[in-house]
Amino acid sequence: MKVYNSVQELTLLINGEERTVVVRPSDTLLRTLREKLGLTGTKIGCEHGDCGACTVQINGKPVKSCLVLAVETVDKEITTIEGLENDRLKQSFVHNHGFQCGFCTSGMLMNADSLLHDHPNPTDEEVTRYLESNLCRCTGYEGIQMAVTESFYKKKDPDSHS
Ligand code: FES
Ligand code: FES
Numbered sequence: 145m146k147v148y149n150s151v152q153e154l155t156l157l158i159n160g161e162e163r164t165v166v167v168r169p170s171d172t173l174l175r176t177l178r179e180k181l182g183l184t185g186t187k188i189g190c191e192h193g194d195c196g197a198c199t200v201q202i203n204g205k206p207v208k209s210c211l212v213l214a215v216e217t218v219d220k221e222i223t224t225i226e227g228l229e230n231d232r233l234k235q236s237f238v239h240n241h242g243f244q245c246g247f248c249t250s251g252m253l254m255n256a257d258s259l260l261h262d263h264p265n266p267t268d269e270e271v272t273r274y275l276e277s278n279l280c281r282c283t284g285y286e287g288i289q290m291a292v293t294e295s296f297y298k299k300k301d302p303d304s305h306s
């Protein structure tokens with residue numbers, strides 16, 4: 145097996161800021177964010193693309209950062225939970241008990257925020273389909289689904305579902 149030991153310096157655009165980091169070719173975006181840039185809100189779960197705990201946004205789309213190499217993200221806009229500005233969605237998770245231990249929550253929020261950008265008025269099926277890529281071992285998903293649904297109802301009509 146060939147081992148790649150060389151390192152390179154990259155400038156990545158993360159949460160609207162340019163960040164310079166030295167990586168190996170094999171470093172994932174997940175490990176780079178957490179271990180080299182201190183952005184530990186993005187969680188390490190399976191590292192196989194199954195759990196969604198590591199979800200971030202790249203150019204506004206939800207991406208599992210364990211499946212992306214840091215070197216692939218040059219010239220792209222990366223958003224992590226630390227840069228997520230959707231306070232309505234975050235408050236809705238609190239209000240609807242959309243988390244317990246919180247391990248899945250940053251990934252859920254990043255995924256749900258992308259959903260609401262792509263589908264500002266999603267159907268129940270669209271909410272379910274988006275959230276299928278993120279596992280939660282605590283909540284049973286009902287509170288999470290309600291949190292996402294309430295956040296877009298509030299956007300449409302501040303007086304409804306409050
Ligand atoms: S840690 Fe990336 S999908 Fe599980
Ligand atoms: S709140 Fe614990 S895994 Fe989802």
